[in-house]
Amino acid sequence: MDLRQQPSRLAAAWPWISTLARLGLAAVFLIAGGLKVTDLAASARAVNAYDLMSYDTAKVIGAVQPFLEIALGLLLLIGIATRLSAAIAAVLLVIFIAGIVSAWARGLQIDCGCFSKGGELTGGRTAQYGLDILRDVGFLALAGILVWKPRSKFSVDGLLMGDR
């Protein structure tokens, strides 16, 4: 009897786990975007610090990215097209991780600018790329849960599909 009950209990728990993942990921993107959106010039400098593109390109990315993060955070918050939203979040996180890895590999000393306007890091302070990557991988895991099990409680998806 126990054997049969375990899987069904887990099945019942998934929507709740997914709900936590969804709200957590929404908070991550809303905070990350919100911190950057108030100073787009600084955001551009943070992107430019990665030294992966021209300053003019970095300016556009630096301006577009915070708005994209906030929009994605809101979409995840209300839970609409959750699987697609989570997949886009995952793609963004993979790009961020790749950027940090590349900065690390090239021996750059920069602030990743993940939750700040980043960029400038001089004398004394050292970059903590390992921790930054670990954190982003954690967020990537949240996105992974949602891509795998997109059904969650209190979501627009659930409302429209008539789940509850």
Place this chain on the structure above:
Amino acid sequence: MSKGNRGRDRAAAKRIVEQQKAAERRRRVTIWTSVGVVAVLLIAGLIGWGVLANQEKSTDASKVNTPSVAVDDGTAFAVGTGPVTVDIYEDFMCPICHSFEDQTGPTITQMVADKKITVRYHPVSILDRASNGTQYSTRSAGAAAAAAVDGKFLEYHKVLFDNQPEENSDGLSNEKLIELGQSVGLGDTFATAVNDKTYDSWATKVTETFASRGYNGTPTIVVNGKQVEGPNNTLPTTEVFTQAVTAAAG
């Protein structure tokens, strides 16, 4: 076939149709919500682009008051007449810039006096976030430009570092900036420029130029076009700096 059997078949068929309808509904919802998500993200991106374009307008050449005495595309103030060019990008809120000034400032003064170097000071504003929204980096850089116009850049530069506020404080008020100006002999035109933020958009422009040259941190010290750093991107010691100048002088 019995009656009971037929009833059961009908119920089964009905269930299948309902399942198909539900599946159809899920598919429709998935498609339309996906379209909605993509549309929202595109619009968000366009908003970012639009905001950027709008901000670019404020740093248009026509709207920026470039100080008449500024050199290097109007982004710096030159001190000295020596053959080696030393570019120093500094933010008046940055404690390490202050350390560099304390550490290497006297050597630089001596090199200028010996006509070895020309120093070009670029006041940038990358630490505006560290003054509780009062934008001290921009205000102090703008004030330094006003001081330069009145021929007192170096004097004002020194009092700004001597009175450097803590990071993440409100920074110095405009009144205090003007008071410091008076202490080095700056008068009413300086006070007006500080209060009117005459050179604040210029400070933003200098910071743009700084970033477009690929520099990220302050202080950035460049000797004859080559950035000078200590090991692991640290602040160069006076010795390292002196060696760079000697090498550049050939």
